[in-house]
Each structure stands twice: as C-alpha cells, then as structure tokens.
Amino acid sequence: MDQNNAYLKFDKSRMVNLEYSLKREILRTNRRGAYHCTTLVECNTRKQHGLLVMPVPKLDNSNHVLLSSFDETVVQHGADFNLGIHKYDGNNYSPMGHKYIREFNCDSLPRTIYRVGGVVLSKEKMFSLEDNTIFIRYTLLDAHSPTIMRFKPFLAFREINELTSENSVAEHGYKEVENGISMQMYSGYPELFMQFSKEVNFVFEPNWYKGIEYERDKEEGLDYKEDLYVPGYFELPIAKGESIIFSASDVKADTSKLSLLFEDGIKERTPRSSFFNCLKNSGHQFYFRPTKEELYLLNGYPWGRVAAREQFMALPGLTFGLGKPESFEEVMDTAIPAIKNFMEGKPVSGFLQDITNADVLLWVLRSLKKYHIADHDRFYVKYAELVNDIVTFIHEGKHPYLKPLANGLLSVDNHSNLPSWMHSAAVPENIRSTRSGCLVEINAFWFNALMFNQEIALHKKNEKLAKKMGLLAEITKNSFLDIFLNDGGYLYDYVIGNYVDWSVRPNMLLAIACDYPLLDKRQSKSILDIITKELLTPKGIRSLSPKSIGFRPRSEGSVNDRLYSAYNGAAWPWLLGIYMEVYIKIFQKSGYSFLERLLIGIEEEMSNDGIGSLSAIYDGSIPYFGHGPISYATNVAGVLKALNLQNSFADEY
DSSP states (O other), X not given: OOGGGOSSEEEHHHHSOHHHHTTEEEEEEOSSSOEEEEETTOOOOSTTOEEEEEEOTTTOSSEEEEEEXXXXXXXXXXXXXXXXXXXXXXXXXXXXXXXXXXXXXXXXXXXXXXXXXXXEEEEEEEEOSSSSEEEEXXXXXXXXXXXXXEEEEEEEXXXXXXXXXXXXXSOOOOEEETXXXXXXXXXXXXXXXXXXXXOXXXXXXXXXXXXXXXXXXXXXXXXXXXXXXXXXXXXXXXXXXXXXXXXXXXXXXXXXXXXXXXXHHHHTOOOOOXXXXXXXXXXXXXXXXXXXXXXXXXXXXXXXXXOHHHHHHHHHHHHGGGTOHXXXXXXXXXXXXXXXXXHTTOOOOGGGGGGGSTTHHHHHHHHHHHHHHHOXXXXXXXXXXXXXXXXXXXXXXXXXXXXXXXXXXXXXXTTTSOOSTTOOTTSOGGGSOOOOBEEXXXXXXXXXXXXXXXXXXXXXXOHHHHHHHHHHHHHHHHHHHHHHBOTTSSBOSEXXXXXXXXXXXXXXXXHXXXXXXXXXXXXXXXXXXXXXXXXXXXXXXXXXXXXXTTXXXXXXXXXXXXXXXXXXXXEETTHHHHHHHHHHHHHGGGGHHHHHHHTHHXXXXXXXXXXXXXXXXXXXXXXXXXXXXXXXXXXXHHHHHHHHHHHHHXXXX
C-alpha cells in the first residue's frame, strides 16, 4: 500500500502534540490472550500498557506485564538521541523522543518514522499470531555517518492491575543467550528472552527507574505510579539500508530466522485499509485459544477477560460477520461442557463460571438461532437437542436465577446475581441497576426461545412437544403484551409487582428485533420512532433517554460516577447493528440513505481511542468521547453486523 494514502496515518503535527497522541492507543494481539498496547508515541499511560503482556497460567487467569517498554537511543558522533518517552511527577516527560517522530501509520504494522539530524529510522512492530512474542524491526533509511543504536528494556513482571516498586525480592541476574539475554525477575514467571537478529553487546548496568506515572490511571482516580527495573542496555552498530529484528518472548528464538519470521508474518496480515478491514482485524483480536482444543472470545482490551454473557452477545458478529462459521462452532462446542455442568448441578470451572447469570442461556439460544438461520441442516445435526435441553431447564424452574411465573413470563432478582447486560460486576451494589422482576428483553428472548423450540419440534415431527411449546409461547406473548405495552407507544423496561418502569431504554429494541415477532409492524414502528428520537446518537444507542429520571450522559467524575453513566445515558455502538436490522424490516428501501449516514460517526472512531477499533462506551451527549476498554468485543461485533447489513441492503436494492 502507498504509505502516503494510508487509511490510518498520523503526521508530525499530531504526534508531537501529546494532548492528541497520548489519547490514542494501538493494540496488537495473538490468539492466546497476549498483547502489546501503548499510545501512539509509546508513552504508557495505563498500568495495563506494555510491550509484552501475556497470561501466566501458573500464577492465575490474568495477564501480566513482563516487558513494559523498550527505549531506543541513536548514537552519532558520540551524541545520544533518546527516542523513548516516560512521564514522571510534575508533568515531566523524560526523555522526549516524540519530538523526533515524523509520521506514524498502522494500516499494516504500526510503523513510526524518526528523523534525528541526518538519521532517518523506521520502526515496525508485529505480534506473533501464535506465540507470546513481540517483534520490532528497525531499518536505517538514511544516515550520513556511522550509527550506533542502544536499547534499554524496562521490566515490570507484574499482574496488569497491580503496580510494582523497587524491592529486594526481584532477581537482578540474567543469562546470556544467542544474540541477547534472558531474565526471570520473580519465581513463577517464565523467562523473558530478549534477542536480536545480529550479534549484540549487552552492558549490565542495573537500575530502578522510580516514579513512572500512568496519566490515564491518574485521571480516573486509580493508583498510577510505579518503579520499573532496567538491567542495562544493548548496543550494536547499524548501517544505512540495514534492518535488524528484536524479539521479546517467553521462548528462546532461533535468531537466524527472525527476519524470515517477520516477513512471513507481514503476509498473514490484512491491511487496515478500510472501515471494514479495521473491524475485521479488531474482531480477530478477541479470539482466545488457551489450548488447541478450546476457543473463547475475550470481552475487551487492555483489561478484558472471558465473560460468558458478552461472549454470546458478540458470537454471531465475530464469526458470521467475519465469514468464519467454523469459529462459531468452536466457541459453542467449547462452552457446551460448562452449559451442561451448570444445568446438571455440577460445578462450573474454567473461563465460563459466570454462565450461571440469569440471561446468559437466553443469549446462548439467541446465538444458536443465528446459526440456525445461517446453516439450517448442520444446526439440526449439532445443536437442536441443546436448545430443547435449555428451554426445558428454564421452563421447569431449575435455573436458580430465573423464576417462571404462572402467566408464562420469567422473573429475576437483581440482588441475587447479574441478570442482564445492564448489571455489571464492576458496579457496586449501591449504584447497581434497579432492574428487577420481569425484564422486557429477557421475556422477549424467552418467547423467542419457546417459538424456536417449537420450530425445531415441528421439523423433527415431534407434534406433542411442538403443541406444548406453541401453547406456552401463546401464553407468554399475551402476558408480554398485556404487561409491557404501555399507552406511551413503547414498552416498559421492567415490571415488578404493581410497579412499572417508564424509563426509555434500549432493551425494548432487543424485544422488537427478535426473530419471532411479539408486536405488529405498527407497534414496532412506534417503538423504533421513540428510540430514534430519544436514544440514537452518532456513536450508538443511549442506555437511557434524556427525558428519563437519572440521565447522566457523560462518563466523568469518580469511578462510581463513570460506572453509573455507562447504564444511565452513555451510548453503546453494539446496539446499532440491532437498530439497523429493525429499521430495514420496517422501512426497507426508503431507509437506506439514513442508515448509510448513520455509520459515518462510527467510522470516525477508527482514528480515536483504540486505533482501528471501538471503545466500550461513548458519551451520550456532545462531545461523544469514548471511554473504558479501548477495544470492546460486543461493539465490534455489533458494528460489523451493521456494516454487513448495509452492504447486503445496497446489493439488494
């Protein structure tokens, strides 16, 4: 690709402006949970940032920062030019290597061009797709005199949500390996191998760099200061036109193959040359293979994890939306043992312990319906029995957090678990959503589950089961319309006893987007009109209307304030895919130009926050800034769905 026409390119004026560049982050991952994440100028601003961050199963199920950063110095005529950058107390940055940056782009690999006097240096980073390895390729594009490069590794060896400080327990020693060294600062950690593609001299000069600050953590009221250990520095000459490769990994490299590995890795990358390609790359980053036999979806970066609800919310978009139906099967097949253990009253271990939350099995069924639509025949071979097992489990009242009522609806208690996507474990109970009793989306999903199971029974000529499911679905539908449909032309968000919640929230959008409709077209249009007027923003669908009590659109203030905003006014992009699906059903061809414009505001985010991806939430009012994890699975999945809908809509009309 012509670098001058790169889709994701940032020039000198933006890079040297720290107000701009420190608020934009890059992320690269493998398929095993490891990643590299930092800002455009490589000044870490979060404790979760690092050059090599990876799982350490011997310690826990979390990620750990091994190599925090890797500072380069160009040496010419005995003068040092430091290209690194760190923040210290008093808003002091040292060194200030960003002033040497001439441009940055990340259409293919993150590539930074530095100019230091007559020296022009290219730096490209690539994360191995399979191993816990980060590669950096340095190419000296121009130099008028002999040039030497020095490199300082800043080591952390800590869990991503913790901070470290100078201590006497850390092991300062190192081992010499081919073209580099290895270190293991603490027991239980793997060795960190730091190697080059050519012979290098390592100078042991141990030192703790104290008081490094993480500005984003500081802004959010979190612990933000730590000490990092630098064991010394590497030094080697580099000639004009020469490229050298550095690798950091938990396995020793064959340094003679580093250049070949780098070149082969480039061929496997899809350039981030368009909106869709950005989301495609981002979507693949959520794939997590702890073993060859397992596949999960992470919920976000840089502090994400496997979360059952979010995995199944994102599953169709991150598989069918990427043209990977086989990955849907892998994720579902990995989850089935946990689903069955839960339904059989056995302990649920591993990554899906939260599969017990009230609505998760309903999201599983929703995902399976999407698979049924995509591959009807294969569905009946693999998953038809599972659908009936789940529906029976819920209907018979065996789910500990879903209570079947006499009127056919399901009730939940918001104090006993986290019953919906609007209930987060991160939110303290005193500010957690009050949604309890009969939730609108849970009961719409339940009606659809009954209808889905009826369709399966009819296909298998099980008339007795089909009749039973049909009667249950009819009772549920009548109760749903009687209880949730209000005189305002939309749906109550939840009903508990004699209390009805009039808040305008996006959960009714989930209800009218179901495959088996509960409402007629006129009723659905009325609901969609209200969502459009009160919830739609350029960045997604608000979690609460400005006309409703408790509306707080801006994610700002204390940690609790920001968590409250997430479910009481902030906008969520993943809902746009569902919104567009409903809009097309109702308005068909006449809605195309509106939907085309709708995605423009989302595409703008490819150059903000996490470059090439979407943050977890956005302000529900101007200026619509992004917040939270810089790459969020359900949002990427939802917008992929929206893009695919737009493209298929354009082809049809």
